[in-house]
Amino acid sequence: MAQVRTILLPHFEDYPVQVAMFKDVTNASFLRSQLLQANPDFDYAFLDAAMILSPLPLFLAITLSLHSTLSPATSPLRTRTPHSELVFRLHPNNNIGESYRKFGISDDTTNLIAVKFSLTPDVTNESVAKHLSEAVQGVSVDVGEDGSELGLFADLSKIKKIYKVNDGGVKGKGGKKGVTDQVGTVKDERSALENIIMGVMTLKGS
Secondary structure, eight states, X not given: OOOEEEEOOTTOTTSOEEEEEEESOSOHHHXXXXXXXXXXXXXXXXXXXXXXXXXXXXXXXXXXXXXXXHOTTTSOOSSSSHHHHHHHHHSSSSOHHHHHHHHBOOTTOOSEEEEEEOOSTTOOHHHHHHHHHHHOOSEEEOOOGGGTTTTTTOOHHHXXXXXXXXXXXXXXXXXXXXXXXXXXXXXXXXXXXXXXXXXXXXXXXX
8 A cells, every 4th residue: 555644734734635655656657648638536746756855845835736726716726726736836937837847747757746635525545545556656655754755856956957056046037146045055955955945936926
């Protein structure tokens, strides 16, 4: 059975989030085809685990997606579903297609994260674990308590490229450095990069 963690986010305790992670996946092309066909049985956010630095950016994207789902009058969804909205929210700009290409799974994805919102009573930890066990051909990896291991497969070079982070700073529109790059000045590179990503995502979501 796939290992699935149930995450409860502040202010959204009535809407648990089911999160699972897999390595050595061999059928990413099949999973992607089900998403493209809008198969309701595969209504998940399937993410390339290489693009998830740590739990915090993912949880922020989940929070923004849930907020748009539950408060459409003030913050409507910009994509078709809450799960596609989650993928969109991870990307630093508003290009929806680019969001899917960079953060969603590709045919070559080998490490993936699956997220499922429990928006209806039938979506439970057990139902998600059962379905993912049948659907994903790969090795289930425990994401850790409260998702602490979600950055296990992060590819820092790819993540820096997406968020335009380098030793000189983060470039904004027009090539200007809009966010100071802390990576070269602090010991914990991941923590500094995490702060940058969270800031960019928050600005996009405002």
